[in-house]
């Protein structure tokens with residue numbers, strides 16, 4: 001540990017927590033003290049938290065108060081976790097339509113807002129109170145510590161977008177509290193390889209975190225220009241936001257010669273599952289109850305719809321929230337000894353790169369950001385959107401608007417495409433009444449109609 005890591009861990013991070021009213025380190029300590037809990041002890045903890053959450057929701061959240069009353073339910077109605085099924089599932093569209101009576105940030109002196117359009121093209125912003133934020137961060141650090149990655153450890157983030165928000169306060173926080181450096185891997189070219197390599201060498205020994213597609217793009221760029229990513233001495237590579245295929249994992253492991261860790265989270269609930277050193281994707285069950293609902297067309301052994309109840313957040317309580325991803329429960333005990341249940345997140349996220357006429361590639365996550373960063377202006381007018389690549393140089397945006405104000409929405413997308421693609425592509429904008437889900441039941445935000453010329457494997 002160098003002096004900066006030590007300074008962050010012992011001075012700046014504790015001060016940051018105190019100034020924000022966060023209790024991340026004490027919750028981290030409690031999580032680690034409970035590492036030997038049995039499955040039934042975890043379930044007891046979940047039931048206790050659930051009953052307390054139901055009591056608070058009935059008292060303070062208009063949406064749930066009305067729903068509990070309508071169904072004649074109180075906290076006492078929940079005698080086991082199975083009783084959760086007495087509540088209806090909260091779909092994304094229900095959440096969208098009832099956001100004002102579900103989200104109650106005004107009840108709290110401080111909240112943490114997380115914006116996302118997700119990968120499904122429906123922009124949203126949801127708030128966590130300080131308790132929930134502390135629990136989320138504590139669970140994340142608990143899991144990272146399985147890999148020796150602690151508060152203050154250096155992190156090099158590789159995202160696939162130009163839109164890296166910058167402000168002085170944000171830069172100070174990233175550098176001196178989180179020890180985090182961000183790099184945009186959008187539009188990688190051979191010419192930028194040398195410069196990028198020099199920059200990355202400054203972050204030797206960091207933990208790398210980012211989109212699968214962006215990290216793959218960087219690794220390939222280095223290898224093709226005769227540089228060996230292993231020389232960067234990264235401690236681990238952590239992939240997030242997109243599905244990590246086995247062949248991609250093997251490629252990254254051999255390129256960087258370090259562990260490749262998969263992380264699964266969502267802006268609505270924070271970290272959901274994290275991979276342990278034995279390869280298990282463990283659910284953060286101290287924070288969440290996970291249910292697995294059948295997918296009618298998939299059969300009993302097929303993928304399940306993941307339904308989550310976040311146990312700590314009173315600012316935006318999500319009870320039985322259908323997150324929109326398909327997963328498979330993995331009932332075998334894990335070799336690491338943890339009693340936290342495991343899942344396989346093998347469906348629902350995709351990492352096909354978007355190819356452009358000049359041969360460069362960008363991550364489809366860019367299209368999520370088009371919704372995310374515009375949320376406060378244009379995002380309000382958009383109910384849903386989907387982007388289809390028709391040819392290398394032709395895209396089509398399908399938009400369902402909330403308002404009649406279509407001209408604004410159209411010019412927003414035209415400007416975003418012009419800026420992000422330097423005029424390399426043309427765009428058609430089509431307004432629709434609805435966008436039906438695809439065959440898997442998911443609203444995919446990006447669809448490529450270009451035949452794939454080869455696999456992503458290395």
Ligand SMILES: [Zn+2]
Nearest residue numbers: 276280334336
């Ligand atoms: Zn494990």
